Amino acid sequence: MALRLLKITLVFLLVLLLAAVVWIGTIGKDLFRTATGSVSRSLCTSAFLARLDPQRTLTEEQLPLMRGIGWAIHYEVDRARREVRTSVFGDFSARAVYREGLGCLLVQGDGAVPEAAGFEPEPIASTWPANVIEPADPAIRHALDRAFAEPDPAHPRLTKAVVVLHDGQLIAERYAPSYGPDTPIWAHSISKSITSALIGILVHQGKLRLDQPAPIAAWRSPTDPHHAVTVDQLLRMDSGLPFDETDGALSPMTRMLYLEPDMAGYAAKMPLAHSPGTAWGYSNLSYLLLGRAIRDTTGGDAVDAARFARRELFGPLGMRDAVIETDATGTPIGASNVYASARDLARFGQLYLDDGVVDGQRILPEGWVNYSHSQTLDTGYGAGFWTNLVNHGRVPVWDAPWGMPQLPKDMYYARGAFGQYVVIVPSERLVVVRMGISLYYGDDTGDLVAAVIAALHRQAPARPSVAAILR
Structure with a gap:
């Protein structure tokens, strides 16, 4: 009896082992490569752009997403070569290499690094003070205290930066330890709003039109269903491409960002889920294709695209620390991979508050700002920005609110994963930036902005009555 039980056990273990081998060779392989990438x-x-502690970044940002394999993750930082290699279970290695002016590039294997030298960007001047501006108003200080508080240690907020502009003036900011006014922070999907602005600049220069078919080489044939997709539809995410970001470890978004050297090429091959212009679906794919359009229109490689962004957007705004990473083909990862300081992003928000004009120079086309936060179909999304126009229903798949009902209806905002926000409130002449590594983040930014607005209203002098004026 014991021998028979042993045989059954051994057969079961063998079957389990074979199943594990098959899983690792198929789905598991892609999961592990996504993790190491x-x-x-x-x-x-x-390590090389933000100059933060990589181990702290791993602990706060990456390990919570590893779902049980964090103990098997091993990484090495090679400061001489300016690269990081990561493996899991000693295999599935991924390599990222820093390139000056271009950020980090995920490289497949030990192959050559495209544009390895990068380029030496011209310094961008800033008129803002080097020191941190502490709020003078106790109520605003209290709002910042709450933004950085950790009421639930089991679900940390990990706020890293808050910056407040009012009437174009920097009135308050605060940073977590090791962070400061010049620390580039991963903007995640705020990148989409910056990509939208770069497209706007190309429209302003007459190099693109919103109503033209998207200038994607793979879609040139009139018989291709994608040929009808316009630049406007890519910006609005109603191109017909599928909702590509889900809670699963593998999705079209993660596959594109971590497994594909030609990300826009992968996006261009994605079948349409709907006819263009008929349905909205959150689309990283669309913004990689817009990144390809920016690359192709500005010179055709990573350095040309980076110089265009610095010359036409980052430089005029004083965004000193902003970088857009690219894929191996030189395409800006316009969906997700902008790194910028909180001050940089506040300047970006101010550009929109000022209708696309900075220092008397029009950066964005006339009417572009209103276009950017005009409603797409029946959603709370515009064209690169989220709006506060819909306070019913939820974002599909995510089950998240469209807007922030505690704020004025004219508010609109750029948003990124882990609690990245650039909130623009025209009626209050206000820009609030909140950045963090917040896996467990709710409506805190709306509450922060509401508290700042309340404080500003208490500061404002009372207006005299009509009777008092006539006396």
């Missing part, structure tokens, strides 16, 4: 790129940027 994510860690390598994140820690590379932490």
Whole structure:
């Protein structure tokens, strides 16, 4: 009897082992490569661009997403070569290499690094003070205290930066330890709003039109269903491409960002889920294709695209620390991989508050700002920005609110994963930036902005009555 039980046990273990081998060779392989790619790129940027502690970044940003395999993650930072290599279970290695002016590039294997030298960007001047501006108003100080508080240690907020502009003036800011006014922070999907602005600049220069078919080489044939997709539809995410970001470890978004050297090429091959212009679906794919359009229109490689962004957007705004990473083909990862300081992003928000004009110079086309936060179909999304126009229903798949009902209806905002926000409130002449590594983040930014607005209203002098004026 014991021998028979042993045989059954051995057969069961053998079947389990074979199943594990098959899983690792198929789905598991892609999961592990996604994990090591994510860690390598994140820690590379932490070490060489933001100059933060890679181990702290791993602990706060990456390990909570590893779902049980964190103990098997191993990374090495090679400061001489400016690269990070990561493996899991000693295999599935991924390598990220830092390139000056271009950020970190995820490289497949030990192959050559495209544009390895990068370029030496011209310094961008800033008129803002080097020191941190503490709020003078106790109520605003209290609002910042709450933004950085950790009421639930089991679900940390990990706020890293808050910056407040009112009437174009920097009135308050605060940073977590090791962070400061010049620390580039991963903007995640705020990148989409910056990509939208770069497209706007190309429209302003007459190099693109919103109503033209998207200038994607793979879609040139009139018989291709994608040929009808316009630049406007890519910006609005109603191109017909599928909702590509889900809670699963593998999705079209993660596959594109961590497994594909030609990300826009992968996006261009994705079948349409709907006819263009008929349905909205959150689309990283669309913004990689817009990144390809920016690359192709500005010169055709990573350095040309980076110089265009610095010359036409970052430089005029004083965004000193902003970088857009690219894929191996030189395409800006316009969906997710902008790194910028909180001050940089506040300047970006101010550009929109000022209708696309900075220092008397029109950066964005006339009417572009209103276009950017005009409603797409029946959603709370515009064209690169989220709006506060819909306070019913939820974002599909995510089950998240469209807007922030505690704020004025004219508010609109750029938003990124882990609690990245650039909130623009025209009626209050207000821009609030909140950045963090917040896996467990709710409506805190709306509450922060509401508290700042309340404080500003208490500061404002009372207006005299009509009777008092006539006396």
